[in-house]
Amino acid sequence: xxxxxxxxxxxVLGLLLASxxxxxxxxxxxxxxxxxxxxxxxxxxxxxxxxxxxxxxxxPTVVDRVEFFVNDKLVLVDREAPYEVLYDFGEQPLSWIVxxxxxxxxxxxxTSSIVTxxxxxxxxxxxxxxxxxxxxxxxxxxxxxDLKATDFTVMENGRPQKIREFSAETRPITLAILxxxxxxxxxxxxxxxxAAGSFVDTLRPEDKAMVVDFNDTVFLIQDLxxxxxxxxxxxxxxxxxxxxxxxxxxHATYRKLRSVEGRKAVVLxxxxxDTSSDTKFERVVDQSKRSNVLIYGIGLGGGFGxxxxxxxxREFAETTGGRAFFVGKAAELGSVYQQIADELRRxxxxxxxxxxxxxxxRWVNVEVKSSEPGVKVxxxxxxxxxxxxxxx
Amino acid sequence: MAFRPLRAxxxxxxxxxxxxxxxxGRAPEIRKRAFQELNEGVAxxxxxxxxxxxxxxxxxxxxxxxxxxxxxxxxxxLTAARRFPEAVDALDVALDLEPDDLGAxxxxxxxxxxxxxxxxxxxxxxxALGLRPDFSPALDGLGRVAEARGDDPKAVASYEQAIAAxxxxxxxxxxxxxxxxxxxxxxxxxxxLREAVRVRPxxxxxxxxxxxxxxxLGLYNEAVATINRAIELEPGVAEHxxxxxxxxxxxxxxxxxxxxxxxxxxxxxxxxxxxxxxAEAARRRGEYPAAVAQVDKALTLPHLDDRAHxxxxxRRTALQNEEASVARLEQAVAAGAASPxxxxxxxxxxxxRSRWERxxxxxxxxxxxGIERERLAYYALxxxxxxxxxxIYGALDDAGRPDLAVxxxxxxxxxxxxxxxxxxxxxxxxxxxxxxxxxxxxxxxxLRQGRAGEAADAYVTFLALDPxxxxxxxxxxxxxxxxxxxxxxxxxxxxxxxxxPAAPExxxxx
Numbered sequence: 045x046x047x048x049x050x051x052x053x054x055x056v057l058g059l060l061l062a063s064x065x066x067x068x069x070x071x072x073x074x075x076x077x078x079x080x081x082x083x084x085x086x087x088x089x090x091x092x093x094x095x096x097x098x099x100x101x102x103x104p105t106v107v108d109r110v111e112f113f114v115n116d117k118l119v120l121v122d123r124e125a126p127y128e129v130l131y132d133f134g135e136q137p138l139s140w141i142v143x144x145x146x147x148x149x150x151x152x153x154x155t156s157s158i159v160t161x162x163x164x165x166x167x168x169x170x171x172x173x174x175x176x177x178x179x180x181x182x183x184x185x186x187x188x189x190d191l192k193a194t195d196f197t198v199m200e201n202g203r204p205q206k207i208r209e210f211s212a213e214t215r216p217i218t219l220a221i222l223x224x225x226x227x228x229x230x231x232x233x234x235x236x237x238x239a240a241g242s243f244v245d246t247l248r249p250e251d252k253a254m255v256v257d258f259n260d261t262v263f264l265i266q267d268l269x270x271x272x273x274x275x276x277x278x279x280x281x282x283x284x285x286x287x288x289x290x291x292x293x294x295h296a297t298y299r300k301l302r303s304v305e306g307r308k309a310v311v312l313x314x315x316x317x318d319t320s321s322d323t324k325f326e327r328v329v330d331q332s333k334r335s336n337v338l339i340y341g342i343g344l345g346g347g348f349g350x351x352x353x354x355x356x357x358r359e360f361a362e363t364t365g366g367r368a369f370f371v372g373k374a375a376e377l378g379s380v381y382q383q384i385a386d387e388l389r390r391x392x393x394x395x396x397x398x399x400x401x402x403x404x405x406r407w408v409n410v411e412v413k414s415s416e417p418g419v420k421v422x423x424x425x426x427x428x429x430x431x432x433x434x435x436x
Numbered sequence: 437m438a439f440r441p442l443r444a445x446x447x448x449x450x451x452x453x454x455x456x457x458x459x460x461g462r463a464p465e466i467r468k469r470a471f472q473e474l475n476e477g478v479a480x481x482x483x484x485x486x487x488x489x490x491x492x493x494x495x496x497x498x499x500x501x502x503x504x505x506x507x508x509x510x511x512x513x514l515t516a517a518r519r520f521p522e523a524v525d526a527l528d529v530a531l532d533l534e535p536d537d538l539g540a541x542x543x544x545x546x547x548x549x550x551x552x553x554x555x556x557x558x559x560x561x562x563x564a565l566g567l568r569p570d571f572s573p574a575l576d577g578l579g580r581v582a583e584a585r586g587d588d589p590k591a592v593a594s595y596e597q598a599i600a601a602x603x604x605x606x607x608x609x610x611x612x613x614x615x616x617x618x619x620x621x622x623x624x625x626x627x628x629l630r631e632a633v634r635v636r637p638x639x640x641x642x643x644x645x646x647x648x649x650x651x652x653l654g655l656y657n658e659a660v661a662t663i664n665r666a667i668e669l670e671p672g673v674a675e676h677x678x679x680x681x682x683x684x685x686x687x688x689x690x691x692x693x694x695x696x697x698x699x700x701x702x703x704x705x706x707x708x709x710x711x712x713x714x715a716e717a718a719r720r721r722g723e724y725p726a727a728v729a730q731v732d733k734a735l736t737l738p739h740l741d742d743r744a745h746x747x748x749x750x751r752r753t754a755l756q757n758e759e760a761s762v763a764r765l766e767q768a769v770a771a772g773a774a775s776p777x778x779x780x781x782x783x784x785x786x787x788x789r790s791r792w793e794r795x796x797x798x799x800x801x802x803x804x805x806g807i808e809r810e811r812l813a814y815y816a817l818x819x820x821x822x823x824x825x826x827x828i829y830g831a832l833d834d835a836g837r838p839d840l841a842v843x844x845x846x847x848x849x850x851x852x853x854x855x856x857x858x859x860x861x862x863x864x865x866x867x868x869x870x871x872x873x874x875x876x877x878x879x880x881x882x883l884r885q886g887r888a889g890e891a892a893d894a895y896v897t898f899l900a901l902d903p904x905x906x907x908x909x910x911x912x913x914x915x916x917x918x919x920x921x922x923x924x925x926x927x928x929x930x931x932x933x934x935x936x937p938a939a940p941e942x943x944x945x946x
Contacts, residue, residue, distance in 0.1 A: 085566060115555065139559035159563045162556065225463070257463050262502040263470070265463045281462035289502075296501035299532065322502075322533065 075102045078110065078146035078156045082128075085158045088137045088405045088430065095119075096128040097144035097156065106149050113143040137405070137430065138162045172399075174200075177213060177307060177338065177365060178392045178412045178423040185383075187390035188419050196421075198396050199411040209395035217307045217388055218268065219253040220297045223279065224314035226259040226288040232344065233284050235374030236313065239381050241276040243311070246385035254300070255279055258293035259286035260320040264300065290314055291321035294328045294360070298335055307393075309338040309366065311384055313377070315345045318356070325356060332363045333407070334428055339366040340384045344374060365423040394423075403429050470500045477506070481513045484640060484673030486704075489513040497526070504533040504540075512543050518706060518739040520551035538564050542573040549580055552741065557581050572602035579611055591615060606632040606642045613645055617652065625649055626909055633662075640670040644679050651683045653909050659683050674704030681713045688790050690717050708734045708744050712751065720789045724759035728752060758785060769798075776802040783815065792819035810840070817843060822850030838864035838871040845877055854884045872901040876911060883918065892919035 082096040083089050095114075099107050110127040112120045120129040133140060143157040176198070180188040193210035221240060229236065247253060247270070255266040255278040266278035294312070301308050318325070332339060341357030354370060361368040367387065369380045400408055405428055412423040477492030493510035500506055507530035514523035527544035534540060545560025558581045564574035579594030592615065598608035609632035616625035626649045632642040643666035650659035660683055666676040681696035697713045704710075711734035718727035731752045735745065765782040768774040774782070783798035796815040804812050813828035829844035845860030858881040864874035879894035895911050902908060915922055 085563070115558075139556050141559055141562050157562065157566065159559050159566065162559075256501070261467070261500065263463065263467055264499045264501055265466055267498075278462060281464070283464055292502045295532075299529065300501060 075100055076106070076146070076148055076152070076154060078144050078154050080142055080144050080156045080158045083142065083158060083160055086161045087158075089133045089140065089160045090135060090137050090403060090405065090430070092130050092132045094128055095131050095142055095144075096126065097146070099125070099127060099146045101148075108147040108149045111145040111147070113141075113145070115141050116143075133160075135403075172397045173208075174396055174398050174410070174427065175336065176394045176396075176410065176412055176423045177336075178394060178421055179365065179367070179387050179390070180392065180414060180416075180419050180421050181387075182420075183418050187386055188416070189390040191392065191414060191416060191419075193394075195414050195416050196392070196394060197413045197415070198394060199409075199413065200396075200398060200400070201409050203399075205396040205398070207394050207396050209393070211393055213307060213391040213393040215306060215393075216248070216250040216252065217309060218301065218304050219247070219251065219308075219388075220256055220301060220310045221253055221275070221279065222256045222258065222293055222297060222310060222312040222314075223282055224259070224288055224290070224293075224312075224316075225257050225282045225284045226286055226316070226319075227284050228288070228315055229284040229344075232315070232374035233282070235377060236344070237280045237282070239374065239377030240279045240313065242378055243381035243385060244272050244275045244279070246382070247272065248389075255282075256293060256297055256300075257282045258289060259284075260289045260292075261286075262289065262293045262296045268304070287320040288314065288316055288318055289321040289323075290318040290356070291323040291325055291328045294339075295321075295323040295331065298328075298331045298337065301337055302335070307338075307391075308336070309340060309388060311340045311342070311381075312357070312360075313342045313344060314357075315343075329359055329363060332360055333426065336424065336427075337364060338388075338424075339364045340387075341366070341368040342377065342380055343368065343370040344377065345372065362422075363425055365425075367422065400429050405430050466499050470496045470503075470506075474500070474503065474506050474509075477513070478509050480672070481509050481516075484516075484670035484676075486513045486517040486672070488672070490517060490519070497529070502533055504530055504537070507533065508537070508540050508543060511540075511547060515543065515547045515550055517704075518550065520547050520739070523547035524551070536567055538567055538571050538574070541567070542571070542577055545574075545577050546580075549577065549584065550739075552584075554581050554584055570601040572598045572605040573607065575601055576605070576608040576611060579608065583611070583615060588615060588619070604635050606636040606639050609635070610642055610645050613649065617649060622649065622653060623903070623908055626653065638669055640666045640673055640676060643669070644673075644676055647679055647683065650909075651686055654907065655910055656683060656687055672703055674700040674707050674710070676700075677703065678707055678709045678713060682709070685713060685716055685720075688720075690720055693717055706737050706739065708737055708740060708748070711737075712748070715751070715755070719755060719758070720791075722762065722789070724755055724762070727755050728759075731755065761785065776804075780804070780808060780811075783811075787815055787818070793821075795819070796821060796824070813843065813847075817847055817850070820850065822847045826851065836867060838867040838874055841867065842871070842874050842877055845874075845881070849877070849881060849884070854881045857881045858885070870901055872898055875901060876907055879911070879914075883914070888918045892922050895919075896922050 077100045078097055080095070080097050082094050095112055097110055097112070099110060101107055104125070107125070109121050109123045111118060112122065112129050114131060119131055122129065127144070138160070139162040140160045141157055142160065143155060145153050145155050147153045178196070180191060182188050189212060193207050196207060196210070198205045198207055221243070223236065223240060225233070244253065249270055252268045252270050253275055254264060254268045255275055257263050257265045265282065266275055269275060290312070294310070297310055339360040341361050343354060343357050354368070357368040360366070367384070369383070371377060371380055394412065398408070408426050408429050410424065410426045412421050414421045473492045474496045477489045477496060480492060481489035490510065490513045493506055493513060496503060496506040497510055507526050511523045511527035511530055514520070514526055524544060524547045527540055527547060530540040531537065531544060541560055541564035545557045545564070548560060549557035558578065561574040561577035561581065564571050575594050575598035579591045579598060582590035582594055592612065595608040595612035595615070598605070599612070609628045613625045613628035613632065616622070616628065626646070629642065629646040629649050632639070633646050636642055643662050647659045647663035647666065650656070650662060660680070663676055663680045663683060666673070667680065670676060677696050677700035681693045681700060684693035684696055694714065694717045697710050697717070700707060701710045711730045715727040715730035718724070718730060731748055734740070735748050735752070761781065762785055765774065765778050765785070768778045769782060779798045779802035783795045783802070786798060787795040792815055796812065796819045799808070799812040799815050802808065809828060810832065813825045813832070816825040816828065826844060826847040829840055829847060832840055841860050841864035845857040845864070848857040848860060858878060861874050861878035861881055864871055865878065868874070875894050875898035879891045879898060882891035882894060892915060895915050898911055899908060
């Protein structure tokens with residue numbers, strides 16, 4: 045056999061061996077994977093937080109080790125399940141790349157990574173101060189405006205809190221007037237214009253409002269102003285067309301209001317179900333929990349019944365301390381807007397200092413009660429424990 | 437005409453919208469204007485008119501609160517205008533609207549990279565890769581982060597991954613090409629940049645980088661043609677005009693260079709290379725205070741990165757030192773008190789400003805001997821005073837040095853005596869058969885005598901000796917024309933080669 049043939053045969057044999065080896069590796073690797081299970085993508089992580097990974101393998105004994113990395117820095121080599129490590133991410137919620145590399149005993153490795161979410165915080169002064177706006181109504185749903193601090197109790201995660209400041213709220217309010225201008229509003233749009241326009245007239249000179257017009261797109265028709273004529277002109281210029289994107293409108297309005305200080309409220313009018321939002325309902329509810337904005341929802345038309353459409357507006361309202369109204373005809377809108385105006389003018393502001401020690405991003409329940417018999421108190425239901433993010 | 441219900445159904449909403457707009461209440465008018473401005477803003481962005489794009493798109497986002505496209509383009513336009521913090525804000529909103537949009541993740545990470553926030557940029561690119569592990573722009577972005585961290589091997593790996601993931605996406609070719617240019621791997625850089633232009637012939641940044649690479653290789657005709665194409669495609673992009681200005685500077689076209697740089701400045705007054713170019717033009721004119729003033733302007737620009745800042749400080753010091761030297765030397769020359777060393781020092785400065793005639797005169801007055809006489813011959817050659825150069829090289833004889841023989845050959849070429857020149861290049865090769873420039877110039881001399889076949893052989897030998905040097909690309913092009921069967925694969929660049937056989941660059945005296 046010539047030398048050339050030997051070389052050729054060796055080459056073929058080498059290739060064969062390589063493919064056998066590769067096939068064996070494929071068998072051994074089959075089902076071998078790793079996943080970072082805690083935290084998950086876009087989680088907010090602060091302080092000491094558990095990082096965990098699960099490794100899938102047909103035979104658990106083939107797992108040699110799991111290496112945990114945070115931003116490319118090796119933080120732990122774990123050789124035994126459960127694969128986990130407690131890591132201190134510091135006080136600020138930052139973007140961290142958390143990676144787990146699982147090593148097969150035969151030298152193969154698989155990787156999984158997640159990225160946490162950064163929140164840019166402004167000043168952290170007075171981070172413990174929580175401001176709540178409370179609306180109190182009697183059994184006939186009329187606002188009660190003669191209560192004292194001692195008539196109230198604030199509970200945080202079931203523990204009573206000392207009220208530091210209390211007053212009837214007289215400071216200006218910032219309002220977002222959201223008008224559903226989807227095609228289905230066509231029949232009633234004139235009455236809507238009239239009722240919303242009258243609502244503008246209830247604002248005090250120092251109050252400000254903006255007009256947001258939404259169908260499947262969301263447009264700011266009038267930015268924040270105290271000019272009643274401009275607000276009314278914006279309201280009456282809206283024209284019904286297209287489908288309905290309530291959640292998109294709420295989402296965009298929250299963003300618009302984020303930079304506004306002080307007491308804020310959204311007055312949302314819609315005649316129906318969300319049909320075209322990209323934003324999910326849960327996301328907007330989450331946002332309403334995070335922001336200190338009162339939501340007043342007005343459901344117009346007979347189609348609400350007691351079903352999920354009603355619950356959407358109720359959820360927004362109850363989470364934030366606002367209120368949901370449902371009317372059958374546009375002619376009734378005037379009195380609803382008047383009730384909202386009355387409530388906004390007769391609110392109480394209560395401040396307390398939270399005693400939570402663990403700023404871990406979890407939800408903190410807050411409840412405002414009154415000792416006055418027969419009254420009902422509405423206020424936001426809580427906040428997320430992130431430093432600098434308490435409602436104030 | 438047949439009635440088409442489907443078409444009527446499609447047209448109805450449009451008709452309604454137009455009717456609404458025609459009635460022109462305030463809300464419909466705001467909506468209509470926003471859509472117009474969005475289209476205008478996107479078009480301005482695509483033309484590279486970033487300031488105009490920002491203005492239009494900000495007007496849109498002020499009213500259209502959930503228009504993802506407006507926020508995405510606004511963020512990208514702000515990034516292009518180096519307004520990085522504002523870009524991040526706009527892209528935060530874009531991602532708020534479309535949390536899984538890969539383009540928005542990458543655009544935001546790029547804005548963060550622009551403002552030097554490397555960790556956040558890496559996190560952003562990684563997020564995009566979490567959504568699609570082979571997303572080329574994100575892999576490319578991680579390469580840029582690695583490069584910014586000084587980790588070239590990791591950067592190269594990321595760029596290569598990005599190219600493998602999507603061969604039709606030009607940016608990783610560009611970034612890898614830039615990296616190779618920085619590492620002086622010019623041939624590889626040009627191949628990559630040409631590939632970038634092949635995959636996206638209308639991509640301005642690709643044409644811009646390729647033009648710069650051509651200029652580095654001395655392929656000025658190609659460089660000018662390529663950058664002009666970029667300008668034609670993106671007339672509003674300041675960088676293209678700045679690159680044209682740089683090329684014109686290298687060609688010694690000071691007036692044109694200044695005009696191009698001023699045009700770049702009018703489009704973007706915050707581009708450091710504009711001021712560096714204007715400083716160089718002023719220096720070449722001997723206007724040192726003006727040159728320093730341009731560097732100072734560059735130093736006050738916002739968004740100046742550390743590398744550029746250090747480079748400018750170094751440049752400023754060099755200009756001030758040179759100004760002081762020139763003042764002293766010119767005074768000595770004017771007073772007739774200049775020593776031979778003064779004359780040579782001033783000649784060297786003039787040569788550095790491409791003022792070859794004066795450099796030759798000053799060097800000639802210094803009664804040069806030895807290496808200084810060689811330098812005089814070199815200056816004369818660069819000043820196209822071929823007879824003077826040949827006289828000196830002839831008198832020096834080649835002293836057994838192939839570089840001197842080559843330069844004498846170049847002088848003879850300048851005098852039109854190609855046969856004599858050929859003799860000198862062959863003489864250089866007898867002194868050192870591996871002296872690549874001699875092969876190149878021999879090829880040129882043969883070609884000029886109409887002996888294309890022999891010339892091709894000389895070029896092939898040259899390419900074997902110096903396959904990736906500064907002149908290799910040009911030689912390949914000539915070979916492609918005169919002997920395609922001997923040439924490497926044809927260049928992929930969609931711009932016709934225009935350069936005649938190499939314009940000779942004399943060997944510098946050591």
